[in-house]
Amino acid sequence: MQPPPSVSMPLQAEAACADAQLSRFVEQVDRGFRRDALESFWDLEAEFRRFIDSGCLGELLNRELEKLTANPSYMGDWRPKQLVLHRGRGFALSIGLFDQAREYIHTTPFFGMYVPIGTESLRYDLYRLPADYRNDVFDAALRLESAGSGTCEPGEVLRLQADRYTYDFKIERPVAVVKFTTAAFQNLEWLFDKDQLQARQANDSELNWTQLRVAAYILGRLAQQTSLEPLELLSTHPHHAVRWAAIQNLGRLSRGAALDKLESALDDVHPHVRQAAARTLNQVRQQTPE
Helix, strand or coil, X not given: CCCCCCCCHHHHHHHHHHHHHHHHHHHHHHHHCCCCCHHHHHHHHHHHHHHHHCCCHHHHHHHHHHHHHHCCCXXXXXXXXXXXXXXXXXXXXXXXXXXXXXXXXXXXXXCEEEEEECCXXXXXXXXXXXXXXXCCCCCCCCXXXXXXXXXXXXXXXXXXXXXXXXXEXXXXXXXEEEEEEECCCCCEEEEECCCCCEEEEEEECCHHHHHHHHHHHHHHHHCCHHHHHHHHHHCCCCCHHHHXXXXXXXXXXXXXXXXXXXXXXXXXXXXXXXXXXXXXXXXXXXXXXX
């Protein structure tokens, strides 16, 4: 394998400048963003604009491309059509490509600031969430309310106010977008039909929550006693779907432990867990001889 070409001094200086701009932005976010007060996120718009205007994005992408081409095993922090530039305590900075419209209107489980870069604008339709919307309790009867449309020009900041609105981006040509977002503060990402504006389904808003549920089901099917403690721990997880997956699969390891958790789940804070626990206990009692 040929060694990678040496980096010239001007390029080294550009790389150092890009690192300095990114480090400065992260430092300012760490100082100004209070995770226990999500509204403080909006106070960082000026810092976000300053970072965009610093001109370091191209160099940060250039270095990522260099790593990808120089080392076949290098993965970076890539997600589908998105490069994460930094993942901090309660926030993330990334560059994404919006190249096609979505089939459904998706809620946004985080606060965000989006800036389109290049020459393309970011157009969107805006929808108001229902007054009785509760993110963690899916209700197929709920509908969105149209709240107009808008256009975010290149270099402008679009604020995604996920506690009140959701956005349907209208993609005619690919748009590169710099995304500054909080961590998800809502458990679910809802999908609404574009014609009727009615709720269709809800998915975990964080990938690791889905992974925990999958892990719970696999542990249940392996049915090894060493998995008893991990499943009992998952049964107290903040996400109701993870809790219920753990409780369901405890029954494959220990009937007694599962019954105890089901009894406790009758007082769970989430109605779906309470209802499922009641149904399951009723089925168990009907199958148990007197």
